[in-house]
Amino acid sequence: MKHKIFIDGQEGTTGLExxxxxxxxxxxxxxxxxxxxxxxxWDKNERSRYxxxxxxxxLCLPDEAARESVTLVxxxxxxxxxxxxxxxxxxxxxxxxPELSExxxxxxxxxxxxxxxxxxxxxxxxxxxxxxxEKIIPPEYPAxxxxxxxxxxxxxxxxxxxxxxxxxxxxxxxCFYALGLTHKHLPEMQKxxxxxxxxxxxxxxxxxxRGMTVAVxxxxxxxxxxxxxELYKNHYKGQHFVKVLPMDIQNEFELGFMDAESCNNTNNIxxxxxxxxxxxxxxxxxxxxxKGASGAAIQNMNIMLGTDEKYGLV
Numbered sequence: 369m370k371h372k373i374f375i376d377g378q379e380g381t382t383g384l385e386x387x388x389x390x391x392x393x394x395x396x397x398x399x400x401x402x403x404x405x406x407x408x409x410w411d412k413n414e415r416s417r418y419x420x421x422x423x424x425x426x427l428c429l430p431d432e433a434a435r436e437s438v439t440l441v442x443x444x445x446x447x448x449x450x451x452x453x454x455x456x457x458x459x460x461x462x463x464x465x466p467e468l469s470e471x472x473x474x475x476x477x478x479x480x481x482x483x484x485x486x487x488x489x490x491x492x493x494x495x496x497x498x499x500x501x502e503k504i505i506p507p508e509y510p511a512x513x514x515x516x517x518x519x520x521x522x523x524x525x526x527x528x529x530x531x532x533x534x535x536x537x538x539x540x541x542x543c544f545y546a547l548g549l550t551h552k553h554l555p556e557m558q559k560x561x562x563x564x565x566x567x568x569x570x571x572x573x574x575x576x577x578r579g580m581t582v583a584v585x586x587x588x589x590x591x592x593x594x595x596x597x598e599l600y601k602n603h604y605k606g607q608h609f610v611k612v613l614p615m616d617i618q619n620e621f622e623l624g625f626m627d628a629e630s631c632n633n634t635n636n637i638x639x640x641x642x643x644x645x646x647x648x649x650x651x652x653x654x655x656x657x658x659k660g661a662s663g664a665a666i667q668n669m670n671i672m673l674g675t676d677e678k679y680g681l682v
Contacts, residue, residue, distance in 0.1 A: 371397070372397050372422045373397065373398050373423065374398075374421065374422035374425045375428060376415065376419065376429060377426075377451075378400070378401065378428070380524060381428075381657065382665070386428065390666065395679075412440060415437065420443050422446055424672065427448060432454075434454040447479065447481070449482045449484055449668055449672075450482070451661060456489075458483070460481060461481045462476055462478075462479035462483065463483055463556070464476060464482050464484050464665075465485050467494065468493065468494070476671045477672060477674070483556075485560070486556060488515050488553045488580070490664065491652035495582065495639065496562070496563065496584060498599060498600060498604075499586075499650075500561060500563065501603075502603075504586075504591055508565065511563055511567035511568070511584060512567060513570070513583070514582075514584075514585075517571065518573075518576045519574070519575065520656065521580065521656040544571070544572050545572070546571050553569070554566040554567070578629070578655055579627075579630075579654075581628045582653075582654075583652075586650060589648060590646070592643075592648070593615065593642060597612065609637060610639065617640060626640070626651070631659070635655075635666075635681040636659060637654040638654070663681055667681060
């Protein structure tokens with residue numbers, strides 16, 4: 369019997385990507401709303417009807433709309449994967465990075481309500497969680513995070529800004545943003561990494577569509593870069609989508625530069641370690657629309673349904 373899937377927010381960036389990644393699967397029936405009939409989504413009764421027919425509902429919506437959709441679930445069967453920020457630190461919701469630990473994966477299997485992680489948070493938490501767990505850094509460590517992303521990470525509104533005719537010639541250089549230092553991913557970056565305080569986070573947006581790097585400098589730690597690299601290899605051993613790259617990887621970078629697009633159109637995340645004694649930089653590369661959004665959502669769906677978590681993903 370096919371699993372019924374409904375994507376609430378099917379016309380957004382993440383919704384479109386989920387649709388594309390699920391296309392061709394013979395174990396899935398997508399409950400589609402014709403684009404001419406999208407007005408039904410503003411009718412709560414109609415939305416509730418679609419939601420309660422589904423085994424899995426993906427919420428690809430702004431936060432307030434996602435919270436409203438959850439209230440429309442009226443049965444025990446329907447399970448929810450929320451791609452918004454609304455529930456990532458909420459009680460009763462499971463956080464969806466299965467690679468962090470076997471406990472995380474087991475919780476995902478049983479989850480009725482799952483919060484898909486943010487793209488920046490995925491890179492940051494997969495870098496920092498093992499360091500806190502293994503006492504490489506203490507929970508009170510004053511973490512700093514620098515990250516670069518393509519403009520698709522801001523959704524349809526930001527895509528329109530970068531691709532509009534009126535903005536041609538603008539934003540040619542990478543731009544710092546969220547300069548109030550209150551980025552919406554900070555609560556989950558703190559909670560799910562094991563830190564006592566949020567990191568100092570400085571995201572940068574570039575004039576390219578997709579792909580990101582997340583970097584965390586580790587000044588003053590007592591462990592050399594080689595040991596940190598081995599720690600990541602051990603922690604993520606056997607995880608299909610996590611690639612811990614060798615220490616000499618910088619020798620393979622074209623012209624010595626690490627680009628942000630090497631994982632594009634995949635669900636992979638690459639972990640990299642640079643440095644030497646007492647001066648270490650750890651970094652992650654991922655597709656902000658893949659492992660940072662729709663790919664992670666489908667991976668979590670596969671786990672929840674008891675399907676091979678790699679199914680439909682590359």
